[in-house]
Amino acid sequence: MTEKKETREEKKEKETKLEERSAEENKEKERIVVVPGEVIASGSGFLPGEGTRREGQDIVAARFGLFEKTDKIVKVIPLSGVYIPRVGNTVIGQVIDVTFNGWIVDILAPHLGFLSVTECGGYVNKKDLTEYYTFKDALVAKIKAIKARGIDLTMREKGLRKLEGGMLIKINPTRVPRVIGREGSMINIIKDETGCNIIVGQNGVIWIKGRNVEGEILAKKAIELIARKPFIEGLTEKVKEFLHKERKSENKEAYEVKERGERKERKKN
Amino acid sequence: MATYKRPDGREYDETRKIEAKVGVVKRADGSAMFSFGSSRAIAAVYGPRQLHPQHLQNPEKCLLRCYYDMLPFSVAERKRPGPSRRSTEISYVTTSALSPVLKLEAFPNAVIDVYILIIEADASTRCAGINAASLALAHAGVPMTELVSAVSIGKIGDAIVADITKEEEDYKIKKDGKEIKAATDIPMAILSRANKLSLLQLDGKVTLDELKEAIALGKKTCKKIVEIQKQALKKVKEE
Missing domain, CATH: 2.40.50.100 (RNA polymerase II/Efflux pump adaptor protein, barrel-sandwich hybrid domain)
Structure with a gap:
């Protein structure tokens, strides 16, 4: 102890x-x-x-x-604007098309991303690629190369996978460094306070998955707060304060609901 | 010496009250509002983004698509929404006024969409539109060499004046008992740093010397406008 x-x-x-x-x-x-x-x-x-x-x-x-x-x-x-891709960035995208040799992934950049079968990280039966990833699947991928025709993605690395469940939110990509914080300080606070699993893509897409929807919504609110006010001083403290306050009120609400339910039961009895 | 008197009591080289604000459209990648008195334009920029249909794609550079329109309530008589001969022309000249400053080679096969909507019109709307679009493009983070500013210079009666209003545009003088139009509108877009013109339109009659005088006045006025545009962009952080 x-x-x-x-x-x-x-x-x-x-x-x-x-x-x-x-x-x-x-x-x-x-x-x-x-x-x-x-x-x-x-x-x-x-x-x-x-x-x-x-x-x-x-x-x-x-x-x-x-x-x-x-x-x-x-x-x-x-300070603003669309995501400009860079080689080596981790991004979150959505499969929008399946071709004979790979998947086309929308990563909210000026060009579409392309994930080749050879880069998908695992053995794939080429007869039907939809068995592996299909339309509307969310993926975490890394940018391998940028060509005039499009962006080549790879998933042959640790932590790159298909995202199942949870929710995706979009913020301005210029706010991503603030959301992550110095050496991940900010994102770790949000993770600890809400108990959610969070993945931040450099393109401004953030995946949140928690045990319950309340935690996910709380994490979403905290991230949106950072994205809205990136320049204020002591942002880390403000976010902490916000999370504590929200959690308290949430607990109170939950308690009240519980109490009401108990009262009703008592009345019934 | 010129004898023309401006209806709102302005000096010849004085513009109406200029307002500029960046970040007015929440869902756009970049946006801005710009107004000359009661001529007010809103511009929203989307992209650079994927261009469809594919046959429009240019592997050398990005496509710039400007869309200019006046909203139905912007003028006294309801304007039918949708493209017209006039708005198509203005969309085209706006595109060519803005493209010299943009570094379009950075995004091959992509498109930048610029939507300019006039919410209140009192002459020189295309200039307000270009000013707003230039701010919105900068706000969207598009690489560019400098900001474009535009102003409409007019030859009203015998005077060269800056930033004309609708009333001045319809100025008439009496000659031999008949009323004749005595106003010439010269909208121009200026790259202040490069000291170049990217738009010069003229409908009416002017002499060469008058045109030279008008361009000189335009350059002088645009220097002031560009400062206001810069201030508007610098305010973004404070919000």
């Missing part, structure tokens, strides 16, 4: 440390919103990173987003 307590305290300490660190880092990195065409740095001392472009001596923002400078590289982090 004492051991358990200690570990819990240790965990808390770790969390607070992590938060402090992230707060410090946030202070160091001054983040400002830039618009396309804005000069964000000049001189040859800087290198243009993602979302930027060099124009003579200046580095210019090529898209709308948050400007970030790390060492020499300047980049623009997107």
Whole structure:
């Protein structure tokens, strides 16, 4: 018993440390919103990173987003918009078509994803691919390659599978890092508090499966809260508070329902 | 010196009150509202996304599809909804006004849909539409070189004025006992950074010198508009 307590305290300490660190880092990195065409740095001392472009001596923002400078590289982090796929990203998609040699998966990107039979992770009878994955199945897959014609997916890795049951929600893909948190801190809080199994796709699709619907809805609400207010300070604390409050009211409701039921029974008796 | 007096008492180079707001359509990938006084446009951007039918796909670059329309209640007399000769033309010129700034090669075979709806019309709606669409495209995270801004310059009577209203558009003078139209509308879209024009339309009569003067005034006005657009985009984080 004492051991358990200690570990819990240790965990808390770790969390607070992590938060402090992230707060410090946030202070160091001054983040400002830039618009396309804005000069964000000049001189040859800087290198243009993602979302930027060099124009003579200046580095210019090529898209709308948050400007970030790390060492020499300047980049623009997107604030809004559709998911732009990157090789190695884990995404959640839905099978929308079955062809003779694979499945076509909608991953909510500018192009469709294609999962070949050789990449599906397991032996498949080629005569009928629908036995394996069929229309409307939700899959967790990894992006293997990006070609002009489409996006090649793979499922030959640990943790990549078909999702059964649960619910899928969609948030803006630019909010995904906040939902996951530093080293998974945010998502772990939601998982612990709601007892749900959650998988976050880089494309903004999130799969939630819990023991009961109430837990799933609570997790959904918490994620939507993060997606709605990604810039407020102390977000982790706010989410914790929110989850505690919701759970309390939920317990109260459940208790009240139970009580009412008991009263009715008493009356009957 | 010009003798024309503007009905709302504005200076020649003064625009109506400009409002700009980003993120007005919840389900769109990017959206914006832009208004010149009571000319108000809403733009929603969807994509880049998969393009169907497939024969429209271009393996070199993304397709930009603009759709402009006035809502039935935007004008005094009910406007029949749906495409018309006028709205088809404006959709086309809007597409060509916006495409020079967009980096369309980044998304081959895809499409970007831009829907521009005029909810209140009082002349220069295509300019309000282009301004809103430019903001919405930036909000959707489409790579672009700069923001496009547009304004309609008019030659009303003997004066070159910025941002004309419906009343000014219908300005007439009396000559030999007859009323004749004395207003020329010159809508233009300007890339302020590149110092280029991406749209220039004209219906009416102007001399070459007057046109030069109009373009100079347009460039000056668009510099102010682009600042307002930037401020609107920068407000996104605070919400």
